[in-house]
Amino acid sequence: xxxxxxxxxxxxxxxxxxxxxxxxxxxxxxxxxxxxxxxxxxxxxxxxxxxxxxxxxxxxxxxxxxxxxxxxxxxxxxxxxxxxxxxxxxxxxxxxxxxxxxxxxxxxxxxxxxxxxxxxx
Amino acid sequence: xxxxxxxxxxxxxxxxxxxxxxxxxxxxxxxxxxxxxxxxxxxxxxxxxxxxxxxxxxxxxxxxxxxxxxxxxxxxxxxxxxxxxxxxxxxxxxxxxxxxxxxxxxxxxxxxx
Numbered sequence: 341x342x343x344x345x346x347x348x349x350x351x352x353x354x355x356x357x358x359x360x361x362x363x364x365x366x367x368x369x370x371x372x373x374x375x376x377x378x379x380x381x382x383x384x385x386x387x388x389x390x391x392x393x394x395x396x397x398x399x400x401x402x403x404x405x406x407x408x409x410x411x412x413x414x415x416x417x418x419x420x421x422x423x424x425x426x427x428x429x430x431x432x433x434x435x436x437x438x439x440x441x442x443x444x445x446x447x448x449x450x451x452x453x454x455x456x457x458x459x460x461x
Numbered sequence: 462x463x464x465x466x467x468x469x470x471x472x473x474x475x476x477x478x479x480x481x482x483x484x485x486x487x488x489x490x491x492x493x494x495x496x497x498x499x500x501x502x503x504x505x506x507x508x509x510x511x512x513x514x515x516x517x518x519x520x521x522x523x524x525x526x527x528x529x530x531x532x533x534x535x536x537x538x539x540x541x542x543x544x545x546x547x548x549x550x551x552x553x554x555x556x557x558x559x560x561x562x563x564x565x566x567x568x569x570x571x572x573x574x
Contacts, residue, residue, distance in 0.1 A: 371560060383552065383564040396561065431506065437560065449496060450562065452506035 344453035346432050352459045358420040361456045364413055365434030373450060374407055374417050375431040383431075389415065422460045429455045465555050467565035474543045475573050481528075482538040482568045484553030490514075494556045495529065495536045500567070501549040509551070512536065543572045 345364040353359055365372045373388040387397040392409045400407070404423070409415040419426055433450040464487045474480035486495070497509040512520045512529050519527050524544075528537045540547055550569050556562040 373560075373562075382566045385562060388560060390560075429504065433506070435560070449508045449511060451508075452498075455504050455506075457504075 344432055344434050344451055346430075346453035346456050348456060349454060350457050350459075352461065353422055354461050355423055356421045357460075358418065359422045359426075359458060359460075361417040361430050361432075361458070363415045363417070363432030363453060365415070365432070366436075366451055367413065369434035369436045369451075370412075371435045371437055371450075372409060372415050373431075373433040373435075374415070375433065375452075377429045377431060377455070378427075386417070419458075422458075424460045427458055427460050429457050431455045465553055465563050465565035467551075467553055467568050469568045470566070471569045471571070473571040473573055474540075476543055476545060478543055479539060479541045480543055480570065482540075482551050482553075482570065484536045484538070484565055486534050486536065486553075486555045488534070488555065488557075490557055492558060494558075495527075496554040496556065496562075497525070497527070497536075497538045498552045498554060498564075499547075499549045500552065501546075506552075510538065540570075545572050545574060548572045 344366055347362045370391050374386040375383050376386055377383045384399055386399045387407045388395055389409045405419055407417045432453040435450045436448050466485045468483055493514045495512045499507045499509045510520050510522045510525050512527055519529050524541045526539045548571050550567045552567045553565040554562050
């Protein structure tokens with residue numbers, strides 16, 4: 341498997357523009373996570389999905405941020421309008437939460453994509 | 462709310478030596494999971510090691526081992542025989558069963574030749 345794929349790897353845009361970040365999770369994984377990493381706030385969970393359904397979006401900073409997962413192999417994180425303080429590295433991660441048989445299940449870790457470095461001027 | 466504290470912003474170690482990175486966390490949960498992730502300059506987040514809170518035995522992965530002290534809510538990472546490729550940011554992470562993962566601020570480790 342190619343791992344979690346994110347695009348673009350780098351994005352530079354001007355304040356007020358719409359930005360769309362894309363993620364393809366590992367095939368078969370049923371959880372997908374969006375994180376934001378900044379020097380000031382470290383790694384923050386923005387939102388996560390289970391079986392394409394948003395479970396917890398309490399980390400989404402503002403209404404300018406929205407995320408969708410139309411199918412099991414694709415998710416987007418959109419910022420509209422973008423602001424300079426949105427500049428950060430955005431990570432997508434996926435996991436298959438449990439593996440193994442009932443009674444002997446193992447919690448699987450989250451696999452991270454390479455991240456998208458967003459710069460809003 | 463769960464918090465994860467890494468009190469060492471930066472550390473350095475000589476190649477082939479041993480280094481220990483500290484992590485403490487705060488939770489009222491009894492069942493949870495702890496992780497150490499490595500982020501090299503490439504920015505890729507890589508899982509180093511994980512520990513289930515219900516297991517008393519400390520996890521070990523080759524040169525990496527943890528000292529898990531549940532009562533003290535401490536989860537330190539020991540890297541033995543440090544290699545230049547171990548140079549990276551190391552993040553301690555806490556996760557409940559609901560997949561809500563919280564990361565510490567990270568420790569920047571430099572391995573010197």
